Amino acid sequence: MEKVSKPHAARMVFAKNLRQVRRLKEVSQEALALQAGLSRTYVSEVERGERNVSIDNMGLLADALGVKLKELLDPEMLKTL
Amino acid sequence: MEKVSKPHAARMVFAKNLRQVRRLKEVSQEALALQAGLSRTYVSEVERGERNVSIDNMGLLADALGVKLKELLDPEMLKTL
């Protein structure tokens, strides 16, 4: 049996990593949203995997946190820290 | 001077890598679109960086090509091949 990846797998990885990195850097959702030029409520939803975030906004969020975008897409990100 | 990343940097990296991997695997836009469950014209636009593609669709495209999504976001992807 081929393991087929779930529909929102990438979305959930990004959501989880985003929150993890943000907390590690001790920045609030508000501050992150401001830095990225996005709304606070939106960032909240992205972190919970409720929004199908676009690549442009992913780039803004990665930049705002000072990390590479590819890192936020890495399911193993925790270990690389 | 701090080098500030351009607005659509991530989008263009993804576009370029997507096309590169697709051609390397010798699959047409049509076949890729079919495999990913997307329209052919849409894939064409994504590869040219004209569409602000969502993370869900990025996941579908990465899966269809049999690569990790994080690889398609790596600006240095060429060298890792």
Place this chain on the structure above:
DNA sequence: ATGTGACTTTAAGTCCGTA
């Protein structure tokens, strides 16, 4: 086999509030 413009439908993204 791919690029492009025009188009409609859907969901992204914002802003207000509450707890």
Place this chain on the structure above:
DNA sequence: ATACGGACTTAAAGTCACA
């Protein structure tokens, strides 16, 4: 500081005909 909801506007998703 964050989750969540409603109402709203903008942009992405998705399709088509033709170059």
